[in-house]
Amino acid sequence: MKTDVRPLFVVLKALCLFVLINILFAVVNPRIADFSTYNKFFPGLARMPFGDSSDSLTVTVDDVRAMFAAHAISSEKQPDELRVVLIGDSSIWGDGLSVHDTLSEQLNRLGSQCNGKTIKVYNLGYPHPSILKDLVFIDEVKKRQPDLIIWFMTLNTLMNQSRLNPFITENREHILKLLDAYDISFAPRKTLSEQQESFYQKTVIGKRSFLARWIKLQALGITWSATNEDLRVVPIHAEAISLDVKKDPRYRNIPPGTDLRTSLLLDVLDAGFDIAGETPVILVNEPIFIATGVHSEIRYNDLYPRWAYDQYRAVIATETQTSSWRYLDLWDAIPPKYFTDASFHLSAEGERLLADRVKPTLGSEVCQ
């Protein structure tokens, strides 16, 4: 077959077009993250997108705007709706749980009304233990008219980080803005501010990972709509928990007796309350697994030695008292058998117990 096509020219033209598209993309810098098929073609997600990258049915998108755009919290607020948002880490997101068994859904099932309005609880937990992430979430959620913010935290989330991670770098500008505005002493701040987005990183090639994840997130709306399941959950088996803990008294290699106060990002709590403004915020110290077996006199669990966790609780108690923050210390509210692993992930029954503990406060705060 004779052809007039010259292969080298085809390759050259394709290359030029490719370069041109990349340059145009970088110059225009379209705000793709703000667009979502969710809340338009598909119902909004009941929790933030998160999952193993090798699993074809889940996806992690670190850009906070894309995450919120896909979430049900971005749907239009109904006139008869009171919005309560739960902010926290993987235990609030519901690690190992179906979307229907998470704390927010348990609270929704318990059902609450207030002055003829329905209290709708939204899961804004995310499996990334960082109070800074919570601050970004509070800043984002403020645009979605919440009526109450319940902010779950634990020692691990409050600790200052020494390194950056994909969430921090993906939301670099947002985080830097908050760090500057509230003068937060975030340890790797200098490194973060030096990480200017290069021209290359603004191109299609530079953003290929984000774009691929974002496209997959949009397509997964079909599965979400068809099944009402956001991802395949690998259950954590409760019988695997041991009531014994390791002997090591250190916390993250920090020896006992160290003053942790300087390592806690307490100014983020200040900033969070400040951003929330008129919206009431309840700070909750989330339940932890309390071991009762061998070496339990040294540690509460594999994550926390007693000295560190007791010190953290004391600091928070003082801080909340002096700042007049509403605070709920539920650290020992859930018996060990309701934990799915030896730290802070709860079973569906555990989440229901927690919902029972949270619900009275929720009603009293929103209905004021």
Place this chain on the structure above:
Amino acid sequence: MSVTQIAILAIVAVLVNQVKKGRALALLGASALVVYWLQPHQTSANLTFWFPTCTLLLAFIFWLVTSVPEVRSWNQNWSAVVILLGVMILVDLNRYLGIEYFFIANTPRFQFVVAALLGIALIGFSLARVREFRPIMFSLLIIGLIVILFVIKSPLVLTKLTEIIADFRGKVSVSTEFSWLGFSYVAFRLLHTVIDRKAGRLQAVPLADFVNYVIFFPAFVAGPIDRIERFAGQLNGITALNREDWVAAGSRLFAGLFKKFVIADALAWFALSDVIASDVHSRGWLWTLVYAYSLRIFFDFSGYTDIAIGLGMLLGIRLPENFSSPYFKANLTQFWNSWHMTLTQWFRSYFFNPLTRSLRSTDKPLPVPVIIFITQVATMVLIGLWHGVTLGFFLWGLWHGVGLFVQNRWSEWMKVYEPEWGRTGGGAAFLKYSGIFLTFHYVTLGWLFFALSDSAMAWSILLRLLGAS
């Protein structure tokens, strides 16, 4: 295969095409290395090495048995033997070369490989001395190959086998996840040669051409299944690529990459699967996911075929087509003449036609419809089981066998009773498009048994889709 692997294979193909002298040998070396390179990692007993090695050794033994003395001389084939041995030894020694990260890891100890190769050499010398094999030898090879295929494709047998081996070795059974890459296709190519040899119609080719045919790297993973005389003819007539070849190969390769890695992989995000099947809450969504699966399997498989054909073109070899717009066919027979065409042609040549002939040539032949039913169902069930010896694949084959029979009877009936309005104009168009619609949906519903490992679940979803439950 990943995009990177395909890109590397494309470069290899172009380089082999550039070789002026000894192109068949260069291709042999490249294909043999690719067989090892693409083999997925196996957890048990150095199988990552032994599976590809067995592929090469099987090809060697089948060549010895199916070839004629005229092409079996040492002078004619020593270079191919050296290349095959060289690749096997090189791969086994890669632990000493420090390239395990790039190539296969956990190769067996060198002395084991040498012992195995000596054993094969002994068998080879014995076989090479035979001038003419008795038909029983061919039958034994056919049966042996089918038994291996059955074991490899049968999860139940594999589980039992690994338990027995683990018991024998006093260990806990580790894995039944065996994956002998490309063996389904290798087996059918070898069966083709031995059946044709038995029938006295096999073209005699030297070792390099024979092994090249069996393990030709563009078609090694997902076909198509060529015929040896066609392949060998092309192999010996390779010329340097001209402008038209570059355009055709490039277009085909990129079409395949787009189909597989963009369309099929995106459809996989929401196509029906074991994981989500039980959670779908409405019939409308269920249809959406089933359609997605139907399209996904087409784009995935035909994408791979395009890639194989494109790579073949870069080498200068034109592989046979495997798909021809199958979802636009007006009946099931046409669908099977355009879906995985080389497999159906294989079955037609070596199973369907011989079976039909033998059923018709008995003293008391069965009625024609009964013969058609038996041959259609048996052929399709075997095609199903070729994908895996499971209930799901059996039912998928049965579904298509029954469908082909019904369609055959309908076509026969229509020849006599087709209304006048259906022969021309709008009436003919109506029959054609309704045929396309029905065929597509019949095929799509059949995919349920293919997509879901639980056949009971597949059946209940089928009923749900049809509004019967």
